[in-house]
Amino acid sequence: MCGIVGLFLKQPKLEPELGALLSEMLDIMCDRGPDSAGFAVYGAGTPGFVKLTLRGPAGTDFEALGAEIGHRVTPRDTHGVLSVPAAEEPAVRAALARLAPGLRVVGAGSRMELYKEVGLPADVAKRFKLEAMSGTHAIGHTRMATESAVTTDGAHPFSTGPDQCLVHNGSLSNHAGVRRLLAREGLPVATENDSEVAAAYLTYRMRGGDTLGEALTHSLDDLDGFYTFVVGTESGFGVLRDPIACKPAVMAETDDYVAFGSEYRALAGLPGIGNARVFEPEPAKVYFWDRAA
Amino acid sequence: MSLSIKPVAATGETVFDLAAQPLRELNCALHKLSADTNETFWRVLNPAGRHAVAAGLDAPVIVEIDGPVGYYCAGMNKQASVIVNGNAGVGVGENMMSGFIHVRGDASQSAGATAHGGLLVIDGNASARCGISMKGIDIVVKGSIGHMSAFMAQAGTLTVLGDAGEALGDSLYEAKLFVRGSVASLGADCIEKEMREEHRALLAAKLEAAGILGEVDISEFRRYGSARTLYHFHVDNVSSY
Numbered sequence: 001m002c003g004i005v006g007l008f009l010k011q012p013k014l015e016p017e018l019g020a021l022l023s024e025m026l027d028i029m030c031d032r033g034p035d036s037a038g039f040a041v042y043g044a045g046t047p048g049f050v051k052l053t054l055r056g057p058a059g060t061d062f063e064a065l066g067a068e069i070g071h072r073v074t075p076r077d078t079h080g081v082l083s084v085p086a087a088e089e090p091a092v093r094a095a096l097a098r099l100a101p102g103l104r105v106v107g108a109g110s111r112m113e114l115y116k117e118v119g120l121p122a123d124v125a126k127r128f129k130l131e132a133m134s135g136t137h138a139i140g141h142t143r144m145a146t147e148s149a150v151t152t153d154g155a156h157p158f159s160t161g162p163d164q165c166l167v168h169n170g171s172l173s174n175h176a177g178v179r180r181l182l183a184r185e186g187l188p189v190a191t192e193n194d195s196e197v198a199a200a201y202l203t204y205r206m207r208g209g210d211t212l213g214e215a216l217t218h219s220l221d222d223l224d225g226f227y228t229f230v231v232g233t234e235s236g237f238g239v240l241r242d243p244i245a246c247k248p249a250v251m252a253e254t255d256d257y258v259a260f261g262s263e264y265r266a267l268a269g270l271p272g273i274g275n276a277r278v279f280e281p282e283p284a285k286v287y288f289w290d291r292a293a
Numbered sequence: 294m295s296l297s298i299k300p301v302a303a304t305g306e307t308v309f310d311l312a313a314q315p316l317r318e319l320n321c322a323l324h325k326l327s328a329d330t331n332e333t334f335w336r337v338l339n340p341a342g343r344h345a346v347a348a349g350l351d352a353p354v355i356v357e358i359d360g361p362v363g364y365y366c367a368g369m370n371k372q373a374s375v376i377v378n379g380n381a382g383v384g385v386g387e388n389m390m391s392g393f394i395h396v397r398g399d400a401s402q403s404a405g406a407t408a409h410g411g412l413l414v415i416d417g418n419a420s421a422r423c424g425i426s427m428k429g430i431d432i433v434v435k436g437s438i439g440h441m442s443a444f445m446a447q448a449g450t451l452t453v454l455g456d457a458g459e460a461l462g463d464s465l466y467e468a469k470l471f472v473r474g475s476v477a478s479l480g481a482d483c484i485e486k487e488m489r490e491e492h493r494a495l496l497a498a499k500l501e502a503a504g505i506l507g508e509v510d511i512s513e514f515r516r517y518g519s520a521r522t523l524y525h526f527h528v529d530n531v532s533s534y
Binding site for chain 1: 341342343344361363364380382383399401402420421439440441
């Protein structure tokens with residue numbers, strides 16, 4: 001099992017409530033994945049700047065670290081976020097690796113922030129104060145581990161490219177082969193997790209010029225196994241289920257939002273859900289929404 | 294709408310609000326009902342997609358649920374009539390033995406799975422694996438059904454006013470399938486069969502039970518069933534065993 005939630009806003013009016021709405025959805029999906037949880041939120045960005053989400057060992061002093069590298073780091077529990085001019089990103093990453101070798105950059109992009117931890121999803125959301133976050137879209141995951149250990153590294157979402165993230169319910173059977181392909185293509189996968197391979201595969205396709213929709217279409221040919229994926233990019237939100245539709249998925253669409261839940265329960269508290277178009281995404285059919293379009 | 298079940302005289306309405314009262318209390322109360330109970334009409338409010346609402350009933354009562362339900366709603370049902378004014382999640386009416394379930398929206402996967410008897414009517418669409426391993430239930434879907442429906446279906450009828458997805462009736466035993474619209478593909482050992490008078494009469498009876506006799510043209514339906522080549526031993530296949 002595992003639980004997925006996602007919310008993509010079409011109108012700005014709900015943006016201040018994005019975190020609160022996702023937090024409630026994530027809470028309800030605790031039953032499907034009590035091991036660990038994570039979420040990516042696409043909030044405000046500054047043109048020309050890159051946001052880096054850092055994860056450090058418990059007790060990491062992000063403010064002191066920020067002072068050392070000359071950029072303010074906003075701490076959120078075990079994570080910290082800093083915004084640096086895009087040109088300085090390689091130098092900042094090098095400095096972080098030198099000064100804090102136990103620290104990982106878990107997400108990078110113009111707008112995405114990414115948080116994940118081991119623990120009950122409701123607690124994880126509270127630790128990071130998800131309910132106070134705002135943004136245009138967000139994706140969350142509650143994990144019941146099957147293919148790799150219960151660690152923070154194994155928690156979703158996985159981000160393998162700027163502003164890109166993926167959450168997965170299911171298990172891939174050919175991830176070792178795809179992992180070798182990606183390594184040859186210069187996209188090493190950091191963890192042993194099969195879902196990170198899927199994330200890196202989409203990054204590989206999009207790096208080669210695919211849109212999110214095209215990358216998802218190609219994954220139908222190249223990824224084997226059971227999956228429901230929900231994917232975020234800087235401006236887009238995509239959903240794909242395997243051709244057998246092994247893993248559950250239900251969606252709701254209104255004039256204000258597109259929402260995804262592993263079960264309807266996760267959507268039941270959304271505003272206007274009573275009048276939403278509620279549907280199950282078809283197997284092997286690519287769904288994506290893009291704000292830029 | 295005429296139902297195949299006998300109408301139960303409602304002697305009053307017991308209202309249960311799941312926003313305020315635990316689901317387990319509702320199901321416990323429903324399980325305690327005896328065959329001669331006077332509490333014959335139950336209205337359930339705010340189900341909010343909860344699982345196993347009104348599962349395991351065994352009394353001739355009517356339970357009307359106002360809103361969408363989660364997994365296994367009315368599962369294992371005997372005697373009761375369960376009406377869902379909304380969508381139903383995975384496995385609505387799974388393993389039903391008798392009674393009546395009416396989903397006034399869409400149903401998710403595995404609707405009516407393994408059910409032995411009773412009638413399941415779905416006003417909207419049912420997704421994949423509708424009627425999987427059904428063993429005697431009658432299912433009427435007014436919309437379309439998803440892939441792998443009636444997989445290994447053993448007995449009963451599946452009537453679909455819309456279309457059927459891929460691999461309809463794969464490894465089918467003796468269930469009878471009636472589809473008015475298109476069939477994306479037939480599963481292994483499932484074939485189209487001649488629609489004879491007795492099949493038209495059977496289909497008419499199921500449409501009547503679902504309250505839609507006369508609303509659709511029976512001549513538009515096609516019948517599908519088992520070619521019976523998979524489940525009988527055939528000496529030519531001996532080397533496969």
